[in-house]
Amino acid sequence: MHDALLGQALVEEATKKSGLIWVRGTTGPARALWHAWHDGAAYVVGDGPGEQPLPGLADASTAEVTVRSKDKGGRLVAWTAAVTELAPGSEAWEAAVAELKGKRLNAPDGEHMTERWARECRVLRLEPRESTTEHPDGSLAAVPLPTPATTRHPIPAALPRLLFRRHRRAS
Template sequence: MKKAAIAWVAVADGPAVGLWCVPLDGALYVASGPGEQAAPGLAEASTATVTLRGDHGGRIVTWRAEVRRVEPGSQLWTEAAPLVAAKRLNAPGSAAELVERWAAECVLSRLVPVDAPLAAGATLPDDSLAEPPRPTGAVRRPRNPFRLHRVRRR
């Protein structure tokens, strides 16, 4: 977990969503909300399922997590939020400005492992677990290519 940069997080029976995260003190921290990544249901959830992948791209562990919202102004917030903000790539503004924006508009969630892993090592499934792409409004029909002249068919 200490090398994780992306975690696949599933809340309740929903699909797993790839989220940018920061490992810190035995937990994963995830920032979500306006201007950050979308983490459907995570802010309201009390538990989630987390899957991490290794350097080779394959799944290495899946575990159940207790989800806790880190409240702005708390001791945990003053310790963790600046460290998480410092790891945020391509952030608009400084880490201090990012922490202020998170306090006003976003949610910082702390995912702490509960019990033993659900799957790791020999208990990992052998099949790919690939799923068909989810429907999205981002898909559109591509335009036909532009042609300067008429193409004759034989």
């Protein structure tokens, strides 16, 4: 019983302090998601235009959550979550959105954000079920997800000389 209470406390404190959690639903790789901790669970919003994708999570009943250390970036705790979707406009949805709204950075429609979330996004509650602080064998490193982001052109050949020349003049 004592270990279970310590595990719950570690999950709550680590998740509250971490800006991102790594979540893996029933399909696909784990993804870094921003979240808000409220009422004993982590809440995420996504699957809408301009919001974080939630592939394999929105239709899942459980998910694996990994919480990293805010200062060192290493894995602190992993926990299994029960996933439930909140109905827009419900009391639980309003409370969760109030917390999420304060964490959302650079929203394109700041004052109308919650209305857009109600229309176009999903708000999910990730409630901890079991946790572990044991470190697994291996690195858990994954292949980076495909992205359309690329470097368009190589740097100009003269750029290193220009930068070096500036550095010599400043000396």
